[in-house]
Amino acid sequence: MQLIKASNEDLQQLVYIVNQAYRGTGWTSEAELISGPRINLHTLLEIAGGTATTVFSAKGADSALLGCVSLSPATDGQWYLSMLAVNPAIQAGGTGKAIMAAAEKFAVEHGATSIKISVINHRDSLIAWYERRGYRKTGATEPFPYHDPTVGKPLRDDLELITLTKLLPAI
């Protein structure tokens, strides 16, 4: 598995993979919390075309698109990792762990000292998965963007985003 900057062709496929991973049938699906798509092509192209965030494709040995992850560098060394997704057809086979390891390696090689992620409360199995990767809850929370129609339709009124961080080893 290797991470490479997503091409526009990849982004079109990633819309499907991200929506299936977050809102479809995967083992960490959030479909019972939020309905509708997680992302659309317009938003994804905007994110990938900007300077704040790089969207990476995860490609298998045969160049098949397995999933993706985004990294947003920060001057204080705490990079933000988001939009981690693995095609549900191949989930629970180690790809998510490989993407996280590659993203952390890339970040540390480019100056990151820690990584921050935001996860919706109630996603217990996903939070446990991150904790097994060394991420720890900071106690900080952010409000769920209830008024942003691009993130889908929330199905309950007690959603919030919890923050987890991980210190990266120095190289």
Ligand SMILES: CC(C)(COP(=O)(O)OP(=O)(O)OC[C@H]1O[C@@H](n2cnc3c(N)ncnc32)[C@H](O)[C@@H]1OP(=O)(O)O)[C@@H](O)C(=O)NCCC(=O)NCCS
């Ligand atoms: C979270 C995600 C990236 C993980 O990728 P993955 O390829 O499925 O996960 P991996 O195969 O690398 O990891 C499997 C681990 O989860 C465990 N696991 C697998 N299926 C499970 C299940 N049904 N319930 C609980 N744990 C499970 C495995 O035992 C293994 O445990 P380990 O951490 O002790 O090794 C993927 O499920 C995904 O795309 N989720 C939807 C998008 C999302 O929520 N992204 C994060 C947003 S913050």
